[in-house]
Amino acid sequence: MVDWDVYLVTQASLSAGRTTDEIVADAIDGGVGVVQLREKDRTARERYELGRELRDLTREADVAFVVNDRVDIAQALDADGVHLGDDDLPVPVARDLLGEDALIGRSVSTVEDAREAAAAGADYLGVGAVFATGSKDDIDDDEYAIGTERVAAIAEAVDIPFVAIGGITADNAVEVVRAGADGVAVITAITQADDPTAATDALHSAVEQGR
Amino acid sequence: MVDWDVYLVTQASLSAGRTTDEIVADAIDGGVGVVQLREKDRTARERYELGRELRDLTREADVAFVVNDRVDIAQALDADGVHLGDDDLPVPVARDLLGEDALIGRSVSTVEDAREAAAAGADYLGVGAVFATGSKDDIDDDEYAIGTERVAAIAEAVDIPFVAIGGITADNAVEVVRAGADGVAVITAITQADDPTAATDALHSAVEQGR
Ligand code: NI
Numbered sequence: 001m002v003d004w005d006v007y008l009v010t011q012a013s014l015s016a017g018r019t020t021d022e023i024v025a026d027a028i029d030g031g032v033g034v035v036q037l038r039e040k041d042r043t044a045r046e047r048y049e050l051g052r053e054l055r056d057l058t059r060e061a062d063v064a065f066v067v068n069d070r071v072d073i074a075q076a077l078d079a080d081g082v083h084l085g086d087d088d089l090p091v092p093v094a095r096d097l098l099g100e101d102a103l104i105g106r107s108v109s110t111v112e113d114a115r116e117a118a119a120a121g122a123d124y125l126g127v128g129a130v131f132a133t134g135s136k137d138d139i140d141d142d143e144y145a146i147g148t149e150r151v152a153a154i155a156e157a158v159d160i161p162f163v164a165i166g167g168i169t170a171d172n173a174v175e176v177v178r179a180g181a182d183g184v185a186v187i188t189a190i191t192q193a194d195d196p197t198a199a200t201d202a203l204h205s206a207v208e209q210g211r
Numbered sequence: 212m213v214d215w216d217v218y219l220v221t222q223a224s225l226s227a228g229r230t231t232d233e234i235v236a237d238a239i240d241g242g243v244g245v246v247q248l249r250e251k252d253r254t255a256r257e258r259y260e261l262g263r264e265l266r267d268l269t270r271e272a273d274v275a276f277v278v279n280d281r282v283d284i285a286q287a288l289d290a291d292g293v294h295l296g297d298d299d300l301p302v303p304v305a306r307d308l309l310g311e312d313a314l315i316g317r318s319v320s321t322v323e324d325a326r327e328a329a330a331a332g333a334d335y336l337g338v339g340a341v342f343a344t345g346s347k348d349d350i351d352d353d354e355y356a357i358g359t360e361r362v363a364a365i366a367e368a369v370d371i372p373f374v375a376i377g378g379i380t381a382d383n384a385v386e387v388v389r390a391g392a393d394g395v396a397v398i399t400a401i402t403q404a405d406d407p408t409a410a411t412d413a414l415h416s417a418v419e420q421g422r
Pocket residue numbers: 214216415419
């Protein structure tokens with residue numbers, strides 16, 4: 001079973017001078033449940049090289065490891081799965097390539113897209129952006145905030161687990177989980193924290209509290 | 212056996228208002244041997260959708276079909292292989308994912324890189340940019356022209372087939388093949404031609420003449 005409570009999306013360029021390896025190791029110490037290799041500004045080759053370290057770290061810690069966008073990099077790294085957006089390969093195509101056991105996630109921001117992704121066979125959703133974010137790098141395709149009412153509507157509409165993303169902090173995580181999210185996905189709330197371990201732990205406590 | 216004589220790299224945005232399907236159908240009529248799905252400015256999803264048409268067209272015509280950069284799109288399309296650059300997954304990783312029968316190409320511009328790619332298991336090379344190109348979209352990573360002497364040096368250094376790319380026309384294809392290239396790869400010499408069928412045929416004749 002995947003622990004959805006705290007889901008870290010990596011981005012070295014937003015990590016206050018620290019490497020993604022360091023951030024992930026700290027987040028593991030803080031109780032992170034899922035790590036997504038993102039690193040949008042890196043080449044496929046660089047993501048593959050970086051991912052080999054992350055695969056080792058996450059495997060040792062029994063933390064789920066997924067790759068953003070690229071099914072082939074996920075396969076090459078023996079990742080647990082892939083996280084897909086509107087511009088990526090369709091979920092059923094990724095399923096054919098990765099198999100039944102793979103964890104396939106899909107970014108959505110509407111109830112309709114959430115239903116479609118679940119029907120297409122996604123294992124989980126990334127729902128957002130819930131709140132406006134300072135760094136627009138924190139979210140993928142959507143520039144606007146969907147709010148916790150939309151989170152509640154999506155929780156009502158689909159049965160698969162989902163993490164909320166976009167402007168999530170230890171302060172607002174409680175209300176996001178109360179609205180129905182199974183966990184919270186963050187970049188900068190962990191990557192730019194003075195103490196990423198403590199930040200992960202604080203998010204984890206907030207999620208538990210909201211449940 | 213792959214027919215390397217004329218290798219078409221697709222780019223709808225350089226196709227004078229025609230679709231890539233139309234260009235590829237015309238190039239097949241003109242005797243193209245290999246089609247590479249490139250379309251750098253399209254999303255993975257769009258390339259996948261477009262590639263389904265190209266896969267059908269090329270399969271019917273018994274023309275080799277490879278996908279630029281993305282091993283997963285190649286797999287999803289049941290393409291014959293993939294063409295990789297410096298920023299993409301390493302050749303041995305692609306080989307693991309695609310298997311022994313896949314056609315794996317590698318872009319190189321130096322003798323040293325050509326040797327390395329052959330040693331890493333590439334089936335063929337794209338060598339260039341041979342000539343300066345008007346549209347820099349015609350070449351991948353290199354802004355400078357390596358010239359036919361470099362083509363000859365690479366022909367001397369490696370045993371795997373290679374196509375020359377970058378500023379190739381029916382006028383200069385003869386000297387490129389005389390220098391040792393097994394064929395010529397082009398975008399605009401076909402995609403922007405008034406008559407892509409005639410342009411492909413003219414390139415083919417020039418390659419035969421250079422041999
Ligand atoms: Ni021929």
